[in-house]
Amino acid sequence: MFDRRTFSKALGLGTGAAAVSLTGLRGLPTASAATPPTAPSPSPGIHPSFTRTKQVRAGLLDVGYAEVGPAHGPVVICLHGWPYDIHSFADVAPLLAAEGYRVIVPHLRGHGTTRFLSARTFRNAQQSAIALDVLALMDALKIEKAVLAGFDWGSRTADIVAALWSERVKALVSVSGYLITDREAQKRPLPAKAEHAWWYQYYFATERGRTAMETPADRHALTRLVWDTVSPTWDFDDATFERTARAFENPDYAAVVIHNYRWRLGLADGERRYDRYEKQLAARPFIEVPTITLDAEHDPFTAPDGDMSYRDRFTGAYDHRTSKGIGHNLPQEAPADFVRAVVDVDHL
Numbered sequence: 001m002f003d004r005r006t007f008s009k010a011l012g013l014g015t016g017a018a019a020v021s022l023t024g025l026r027g028l029p030t031a032s033a034a035t036p037p038t039a040p041s042p043s044p045g046i047h048p049s050f051t052r053t054k055q056v057r058a059g060l061l062d063v064g065y066a067e068v069g070p071a072h073g074p075v076v077i078c079l080h081g082w083p084y085d086i087h088s089f090a091d092v093a094p095l096l097a098a099e100g101y102r103v104i105v106p107h108l109r110g111h112g113t114t115r116f117l118s119a120r121t122f123r124n125a126q127q128s129a130i131a132l133d134v135l136a137l138m139d140a141l142k143i144e145k146a147v148l149a150g151f152d153w154g155s156r157t158a159d160i161v162a163a164l165w166s167e168r169v170k171a172l173v174s175v176s177g178y179l180i181t182d183r184e185a186q187k188r189p190l191p192a193k194a195e196h197a198w199w200y201q202y203y204f205a206t207e208r209g210r211t212a213m214e215t216p217a218d219r220h221a222l223t224r225l226v227w228d229t230v231s232p233t234w235d236f237d238d239a240t241f242e243r244t245a246r247a248f249e250n251p252d253y254a255a256v257v258i259h260n261y262r263w264r265l266g267l268a269d270g271e272r273r274y275d276r277y278e279k280q281l282a283a284r285p286f287i288e289v290p291t292i293t294l295d296a297e298h299d300p301f302t303a304p305d306g307d308m309s310y311r312d313r314f315t316g317a318y319d320h321r322t323s324k325g326i327g328h329n330l331p332q333e334a335p336a337d338f339v340r341a342v343v344d345v346d347h348l
Contacts (some may be wrong), residue, residue: 049090049243053113059136060121069097070181074170075143076342077134078105080153082257085112085225085247086153088176092342099343104141108153109133110256112247113279122287123252124258126270127181128277138168147264151175151330151340153260163285164277170289171345173320173338175292176301176328177320178280179262179308186261197300200226204261213254220245231327233298237345288315290348292341296326317348319321 057063066086076096078089086105093103107258109129110123114124134157138146147170148158156179162169163180176270177317189195200222212218224241247253262268270278291314293340295302303309307320323330331338 009059014179017032019074049084050093053086053114055266056137056140057117058140059133059137060117061109061133061134062117063106063137063140065104065137066093067104068093068100068116069102069267071102072098073097073100073102074346075146076103077103077138077146077158077161078103078144079134079148079150079154080105080108080111081150081154081329082200082260083226083243083244083248084167085150085245086333087244088329088332089335091330092331092338095339096342099251101147101342104137104143104146106134107247107250110250110252112250114250116252121270123255123257123259124263124271124274126228126263126278127160128281129271130157130273130275131164133157134161136202137167144168145170147173147346149173149282149338150242152328155179156181159287160277160281162287162289162291164280166287166289171348172287172289172291173294173345174291174340175294175296176299177295177303177307178284178313180284182282182284183264183266184282187267197230201261201265204258205265205267208297208331210254210258212256216249219248219254227329230300231298231329231333233325234327234329234333238295242336263325270301284313286313286315290315290345292319292321293331294337294341295320295322296328296330297324298326299328299330301328319344 019060035203043329047185052200053066054065055062059338078092080086080088082135087109089105093105096103109116109125116123130153134148145168148161150158152175155174158172159174159180161176162172200209204213223245227241260266263270291315293307295306306322311320321341323334326334327338
């Protein structure tokens with residue numbers, strides 16, 4: 001029997017909530033063949049963390065990323081959302097590493113230690129630009145093919161890579177399903193309750209919202225409020241939030257976040273270099289790779305009809321699951337559910 005503290009240290013993570021039982025996850029043929037393990041409850045004062053991160057030049061960026069697991073194992077790339085960082089996968093990564101996976105967890109552009117190589121580069125956060133960052137990272141790390149798994153911005157990014165560059169994707173785990181942005185559809189109003197959940201998107205359309213993201217105290221309060229409201233059942237402590245909030249101190253954070261949300265609403269332009277990709281994405285391309293989509297029961301952005309609104313976009317092997325009692329940050333709130341989806345999709 002391994003010692004969990006030694007094992008976590010060897011993987012480059014701190015000890016703590018990574019103590020999800022690994023028993024039963026090994027060698028799962030299908031999801032229906034096993035009972036999901038229980039997700040961990042955080043221990044007071046213990047906060048699992050990536051104690052070592054790396055940097056690599058990839059495309060337009062110097063990418064900061066965490067890596068755990070065997071160097072020659074099959075690759076899983078975990079992609080975070082907003083307002084989060086790589087620590088959404090602090091519990092997920094060691095569990096996947098224990099299954100033999102090489103786990104790569106990058107800071108998206110504008111987050112953490114990821115930096116633009118040139119001060120002249122436009123701080124663009126349109127969807128295809130972020131997807132191309134992932135391809136550039138794979139090229140820089142000489143990764144030909146990987147399982148992509150993400151939530152929020154990370155789901156959208158993984159969906160795009162799977163749709164446009166399927167030869168690089170072995171399988172896909174996408175929280176909230178098909179999130180490729182249709183800017184034309186974004187012009188149409190949503191039901192009032194759905195619009196209410198997107199309050200910060202409209203706030204960021206104003207200069208007042210931009211100023212809030214550029215002002216440390218206001219940014220801290222705003223992002224903490226988002227955590228509280230979109231994960232109403234998650235009993236996280238201040239230290240857990242503060243660990244992630246450090247990633248928001250990136251000098252490009254405000255510009256990237258504001259551009260992302262304004263671009264989606266048609267209030268900011270992208271760059272012509274990405275036009276051909278956006279034209280393809282506007283057609284809502286099919287995703288052919290094996291896919292598991294996940295919903296969180298208490299995520300305000302989870303569609304009431306489950307996967308019915310996007311099921312037709314996935315044409316390969318497919319499964320859909322709902323994590324009961326869980327909010328928006330599914331990988332961190334229910335790491336065992338997320339890990340099981342990755343292991344299972346690799347066998348679909």
